[in-house]
């Protein structure tokens with residue numbers, strides 16, 4: 001904190017996008033982590049940020065955090081918000097982004113999709129004087145905080161902190177900072193370690209022995225499988241999908257099911273559907289219960305996982321899966337026009353190149369799943385300019401207590417290009 005730090009009383013006017021309280025002062029906005037609208041707080045200010053020293057008048061919406069590490073661990077931003085305030089804060093992020101892009105539509109209430117909790121967690125590990133330290137990053141620092149249990153994780157990840165510590169200890173000789181990602185699957189823990197570099201034969205033997213001892217389903221390094229004792233799978237509709245190590249997965253299984261339901265509801269009669277940015281196929285395998293699906297995705301391993309799952313699931317209509325970079329080689333209008341509906345679920349950057357082609361197409365319905373309200377609003381404006389009406393947006397919360405929000409937007413072609 002600088003020598004200019006000041007201790008003063010601030011009144012919180014609203015919540016910022018990341019969940020900080022925001023006070024309006026004569027010097028401009030001040031962001032106050034863990035303060036709520038309507039609260040008066042004594043705080044130490046440093047530039048446009050301030051740390052609460054004392055809450056003078058607590059908000060009626062303030063609740064007790066469920067985790068003793070809240071405010072120290074960087075994982076959660078919003079355990080102190082009551083349910084109503086929390087849901088409206090998340091919904092407003094969507095409303096604000098759309099209105100900034102000049103878009104008007106119905107934004108439905110936030111759908112809670114936490115379910116039994118997050119099915120994937122990444123621990124950071126690094127060597128310190130007294131051994132390997134394993135934990136989460138402390139918010140805004142490079143410090144690690146050790147975590148014995150994390151209440152936002154699914155029960156299948158209960159052993160995750162112990163497993164991560166054990167694996168980190170085995171890898172201590174490398175002296176490298178590691179990311180240890182653990183995913184709860186139906187067959188047990190699926191682990192992928194990053195940061196170590198290639199494993200030689202001796203280390204592979206050691207890790208195989210560790211996987212036995214820890215009863216892991218699969219252990220990989222940098223996405224390369226060291227040992228697969230049982231194929232780790234996720235149930236997606238009627239399909240059992242084994243994602244590639246470290247491959248994308250929706251954060252909760254409830255979130256994946258909810259996003260899929262919203263997508264299916266948006267395009268109920270479609271007979272030919274394109275699933276763009278399909279990942280390992282959670283939408284494709286569910287859509288294929290009723291429609292012929294063409295899936296596109298840049299990650300070859302994800303496409304293989306999708307194809308394998310679709311081929312092994314009884315009663316699905318054909319699923320054609322193609323590895324394709326949709327930023328560089330988006331589907332063109334003539335390729336798009338054969339579909340009754342297009343589903344797209346791009347990464348945070350959105351899908352500008354693909355959406356420009358979609359805007360110029362004749363596809364009647366588009367279901368756009370997004371994990372970033374800013375890129376969604378930009379892309380939505382392009383679709384609207386191309387003659388689509390944005391009928392509704394449903395925010396979906398699968399990252400409980402974080403500032404993150406997902407959504408499903410439904411677009412219908414109503415006119416030619418404007």
Ligand SMILES: C[S@@+](CC[C@H](N)C(=O)[O-])C[C@H]1O[C@@H](n2cnc3c(N)ncnc32)[C@H](O)[C@@H]1O
Pocket residue numbers: 248249250277278279280281282283296297298299302324325326327328345346347371
């Ligand atoms: C938000 S994930 C969605 C995946 C899938 N729909 C799901 O629900 O699991 C975004 C996907 O886009 C893929 N992706 C990223 N960049 C891409 C690109 N340039 N072209 C095609 N796919 C891309 C990622 O590999 C990832 O699988």
